[in-house]
Amino acid sequence: MTLLDAAREVRERAYAPYSRFKVGAAVRGASGAVYQGCNVENVAYPEGTCAEAGAIALMVASGETELVEVAVIADSPTPVPPCxxxxxxxxxxxxxxxxxxxxxxxxxxxxxxxGELLPGRFDISHLSGTE
Structure with a gap:
């Protein structure tokens, strides 16, 4: 199964009763393991969770903190970038x-x-006294 196939599979399990806009994401950790996430809406819209955040949370909960590849899929006229x-x-x-x-x-x-999605990203070098 490709990373995109993993994202496609988990997209079907997204909880999107309000927007009906299902998103699936998969990330590959440095170990090669694949972690999936889907969007999970809430009636209080700002309280929902994005697919990418879910995949990252599963990766971290599984003991990994480095991702080496990402795939995101949605039912949209054009590919949807992460928020x-x-x-x-x-x-x-x-x-x-x-x-x-x-x-x-x-x-x-x-x-x-x-890097193309987030040029000039905020990172640890921006924190006072840490490098």
Missing amino acids: GGCRQKLAEFGRADTPVLLATVQGARLATTI
């Missing part, structure tokens, strides 16, 4: 050159990287 918060989350656990594949269920694809 700003998820871009920062991806940057926390991946390098700037980490490949990100964005796709639609109809087959459109866009290959990019974490």
